[in-house]
Amino acid sequence: MGILKVLFHVNEMERWDTALGNITNLIKDVGRDGVQIKLLANGPSVAAYSDAARLEAMKLLAADGTVFLACRNSLKKMCSGADVCLTEEALPPFIKVVPAGITEIIRSQGEGFAYVKP
Template sequence: MSNVKPRPHLVGASSDYMENMELLADRGIQFKACRNTLKKLCAVGSVCITEDALPAFVEVVPAGISEIVRKQREGYVYVKP
């Protein structure tokens, strides 16, 4: 799991990034988006990304930090970029 700053330019992008993400998803890599961050970005007028606008392989979780804690309890290690 990666905890990186929002990348709104990836949504709807026909780019190498999206193609690579799709290939990784096909190989079992999971991509998750924080619902809290999506709401915050829209509230501050930065960018509004709806859950429907995200690629099908992206799962929206209520809170990214909760997902990190859950994964750590499962034995994953969090490495901050």
């Protein structure tokens, strides 16, 4: 059935480890050329994009072709709160920002990406 395509949806901080583990296992199983992988983070989970330890793991997966996406609405919402503000400019280059995460999820499924909620 040709190359596999999948979007992982992460919207809670506590699901990141599972998601990154799933992606690692998937690449081990079908090879980096056997699958096209996107991970879309929205909601509070975007805060992981400022976590050095997790970014290190993501960077390795990005080098294998995984595309990491951040929802702009969620980044803005985080900055309107007190704790952490993560500007788009501060994001590592392997993370792409999309205007609305949910729209990306819907369009991706329309383009044949499977949906997985880790």
